[in-house]
Amino acid sequence: MAAVSSRAQRIGHPIAIVAIVVSTLIFLAPIYWIATTAFKPRAVATSVPPTVVFSPEVTPFVKLFTKRVQLKEQPTQEVYDAAPWWEQRLFDNGERVLRVKGEVLPSQYPKRFMNSLIVAGLSTILAVGMGTFTAYGFSRFRIAGQDDLLFFILSTRMLPPIVVAIPMFLMYRTFGMTDTHIGLIILYTAFNLSFAVWLMKGFMDEIPKEYEEAALVDGYTRLQSFFKIVLPEATTGIAATAVFSFIIAWNEYAFALILTNRRAQTAPPFIPSQIGSGVVDWTVIAAGTFLFLLPVAIFTFLLRNHLLRGVTFGAIRK
């Protein structure tokens, strides 16, 4: 390709640049808002008009990770000076942490966050893993009723999942799976599996079957050729499918709310539940949401090269 045209493509048309900048700003605005609110002093968090310049503080995060109560009376100067810096910030806000035998009581947030990681992570691995094998089967072998089966798999996505919430709940209660990690993992895996099968089948179909056949002729078994040839070729598809599955599982709210509470509750239903406890403190919610955004952002960032190629798959390969 001529240097000129690729240069032009890299820099882009002015209108395209404007469009990209504007749409990026629109998409980033809520994230910016959450991120700044997470560091705002409570007093200015909900001020109208919004405060743009403020001195950032980490008090919202301190609140997020601790159990607190309102101060009945101001602490004495000695107590104040003896307290760690982060507790002094709480005193300033008229709160103090709860302690049991001198140990600070942590809030529920770390546990909820871990639950989210476990549930979303494992269900992603399961959905992508099973989806990849299933898609390989559909792509490479003649299966009786193949089209009907694929349609059937897709049909599980044809109505909003929430309409089955009540039967799900009853079923889970019958089997004693409410409020368990495994329950949510199975549910999210089921959500994502049909989507993973379809997405991966598209990617598998793009991998010429001659690659494996070459390996078969060269003395490898089908399983070996799957792992040595097909999987490396499918990394782009696997990455793209994993990111989408992870995002869906990570953000799922409704079923997490219905099916879990003390033990297995994930972050999405937990964060808004904080609104209800006492006076609404938006900075704490913003801090929780901000941290909650990070895993998806990091995961996506790590896989960004694959993802870009994944989205434009057909265009790049001939």
Next chain:
Amino acid sequence: MAEIKLQDIEKYFGDNYVIRKLNLTIQNKEFVVLLGPSGCGKTTTLRAIAGLEEIDSGDILIDGKPVHELRAGNRDIAFVFQLFALYPHLTAYDNIAFPLRATRESKASVDEKVRAVARALQIEGLLSRRPSALSGGDMQRVAIGRALVRRPKAMLMDEPIGALDAKLREEMRTELKRLHLENDQTTVYVTHDQVEAMSLADRIAIMNEGVLQQVGTPSEVYDNPANLFVAQFVGSPVMNITPANLQSANGGTKVAIGQDGVAFDFPSAIEPQLSAARSDLMLGVRPEGVLLAHNEAAGHVAVEAHIIEPLGAYDIVDLKIGNAFLRARTASGFVDRPGDMVWARIDPAQTHFFNSLSGDAIHVRLDE
């Protein structure tokens, strides 16, 4: 080294009867080309030999042993795919080494073999590259290297140079020939390009619609096509084929072609031999068998030159014979311009007759 024997092979894809009772023996060290138009079942036949496709009936024997119980990897056969099928995530080196690594060879021995093959194919400088950074010809060399490296019993190649441009194809053809001469490997080579087939093959097997039409050396197939299909498929420019009528004339025999019946002289010895198919006769003659003269001569017929195609080394002249055309090959510039009258004769020795109903060739002897 291996002998491959195909016995009564049949293959269906659903209702599609793709290979129909195919019988073919490929001798040890022989280079056999499977030639035929697109969709005639060449690839399917090759894949069946490799073990990539199951056959519905018949037997495939390699060195006398039936192989249908053996999976592809155990048949000790290498396959070069039409689009090379180089693994994009591996370098040229790793691509070539890939078959050896299936067998847990020592690193040093793998390295030695890969480098030896690379040297033979003159791709030593490219070994660290990924396929995407290779030209078409080099990709093809790597693909052949991958096939050669473990010294298989036989090589199967499916249009290995079909995707290259014309010039490169010619180069690679020569190279393939050299490689075959050096390695003496039993080879089955698939192509739909008859020039490629003629130049490479020890023997050509011509297929059409799943049926084997003729097997023979390039010159046998060219000089004695078994039927109309082979006659038209092999040879460039293509053979003239036209309905023909036998006419007995005083003392000789004439063969009239086209509807208006321009008749050419033939030895009378052919008449009894053709009498059985007298009413369903087709005549075939390659352009070089149509001889032209500027002046009237014995046995020549006056015809009009309709179109002249200059092809460099020679011209192809379309002669208008009644409502039919006959293409003749002449020295370049032999006929000045379209519309000129010339004198034409058909060389009986280069003429083929066919039964138009069955399509089969009718072999005639010209002498008594």
